[in-house]
Amino acid sequence: MVKALFFGQSPIVAILWGLLLLTSLTALFLGFWELSFVAFSTFALAVTPVFLASRLQISLPVPFLVATTVFIFASVFMGEAFDFYERVWWWDVALHAASSVGFGLIGFLFVFMLFEGDRYAAPPFAMAFIAFCVGMTVGALWEVFEYLMDTWFGLNMQKSGLDDTMQDIMINGAGAALGSLAGYLYLRGRGDGVFSRLIDQFIDRNKQLYRKSKARLRKDTR
Structure with a gap:
């Protein structure tokens, strides 16, 4: 195994x-x-x-x-x-900043999958907003995980408690907004950076989840 x-x-x-x-x-x-x-x-x-x-x-x-x-x-x-959270002051901030962008992208891919990759099933701003909400939800669930780990197993993932949690949530919000913005630009055909390439890579590997998008792309290239 x-x-x-x-x-x-x-x-x-x-x-x-x-x-x-x-x-x-x-x-x-x-x-x-x-x-x-x-x-x-x-x-x-x-x-x-x-x-x-x-x-x-x-x-x-x-x-x-x-x-x-x-x-x-x-x-x-x-x-x-x-104990890197205590030894390196920016460790927690950097991790949450990087992961929150990923949460936003995951949120966009999830929402895009619900519409089977149909770019015209909902306005791009609506899909981006839902993606932002999904990214925020994932970030909030991680905060719950940190709280449970600290409470049940005596760890110190929350460090200073409420202040640390609120800071993390604000960072999650900024990262989720950036990830959902990347999804919005992708839907508008303006995405040309690393995020768009990551989105394309995921869609290419999971064509069965994005049938309408791939069918429409094939039509557009004829």
């Missing part, structure tokens, strides 16, 4: 997963229970998108998997096991 899980993954993803498993087992053997728990929890969170994508028959592009794994590794493992 482990071989099947690691096979075909990006080298960066496979190395991080292997490091987490090795750390968890070594810490367990040495009696460092908290480190073992944090490492294994990080590994479980990192592989969850792969299992969910498999169940939903979604193909995840390599950049998405790498970004997800690095974010979880940096936030849960590095942030907690090595």
